[in-house]
Amino acid sequence: MAAEPEEEAELRRGPWTVDEDLTLINYIADHGEGRWNALARAAGLRRTGKSCRLRWLNYLRPDVKRGNFTADEQLLILDLHSRWGNRWSKIAQHLPGRTDNEIKNYWRTRVQKHAKQLNCDVGSATFKDAMRYLWMPRLVERIHATAAPTGGDPTIGDTSAVTTSRSASSGSFTSELCGEEKNLHVHGSGEKTTSGGDWMQDADQEFWAMHMQ
DNA sequence: AAGCCGCGCAACCGCGGTCGA
DNA sequence: ATCGACCGCGGTTGCGCGGCT
Incomplete structure (x- = not known):
């Protein structure tokens, strides 16, 4: 040559x-x-x-949002992924400031890790059901708790301040959960710091593991 | 204190789709 | 109608860093 x-x-x-x-x-x-x-x-x-x-x-890009995913972003990712699968760019369109690459990395590192810990595949019906009927409602609860005026612990897990900068793009978004429509109103702004176990705390892992048996 | 290991992120690669010549 | 260049997407890899032993 x-x-x-x-x-x-x-x-x-x-x-x-x-x-x-x-x-x-x-x-x-x-x-x-x-x-x-x-x-x-x-x-x-x-x-x-x-x-x-x-x-x-x-x-x-100036509008790229950096840092860990907020609770509502996590919920949205789970929801949209359950509908569209690995259509990362499509999912990213619904998360202002987030890139497909970032979401993809999040899914591969966090979600797949937890699936592995639970001894099931992320593509399995078992995992999908567990996510839809167990984990996502729990995330909704947390978001509501966080949004409550005297809502106590403003964190997801012990390390994450659940806030969002969703701002004007959408003060709320709709998520189909457990077959019914729920409007998620999330308040707050600023930094959030999640580290590792953000989307599933230890307690939740136990909770989930119990249901998985 | 040093080495090891796992995690998370940035970047690359391959492929398919689109568009213009 | 065909071909090549370009673009965008999804999958994969490599590396740096922090935590653990």
Whole structure:
């Protein structure tokens, strides 16, 4: 095989540098996004268009929301995934500021982990039923408890402040749970910090495990 | 204190769809 | 109608970090 084209050989891969980030941000600020291959060349980035698009959408975009998922976001993910499966981009459209990649990672790391702990597959009917009839109602309870004025513990689990910055996009959203429509009104704003066991506390794991037997 | 291990996140890869020449 | 380039999506991988032994 002859030597590959010089341009191909010079394409960078791996983690983005601060300079590259700035270059991409500035270029998009001036020219807008889209036409990623042309954009990469015009901006002087030695990256593929794909890489630029991914970096922008998942990390650099100003409206990207960072941090752990709130209770209502978790509930929405569970709900939407039960309807659409691994249609991450479609699910992400309903979570403002969240990217498909982030949701996908969340699902793979948190949800699948817990499924594994319960010795069942996330695709199994058992897991789906348990999620729909046991876990999701519990999440709703928590959200309501959190929303209550004197609602006591404003956290999901012992480590997470259940808040949301859902803001104008939707003060509430509808979720089909257990065959009936429920409107979830979630208040709050600001930071939330969940660490690891956010979507299922130890107590819940016991609760669930009992029902799974 | 050091090494190991698991987790979470960022990025890459492959594939299918779309659109324009 | 066909072909190639590009785009977007879903799956997978690699690496850094923090916790545990």
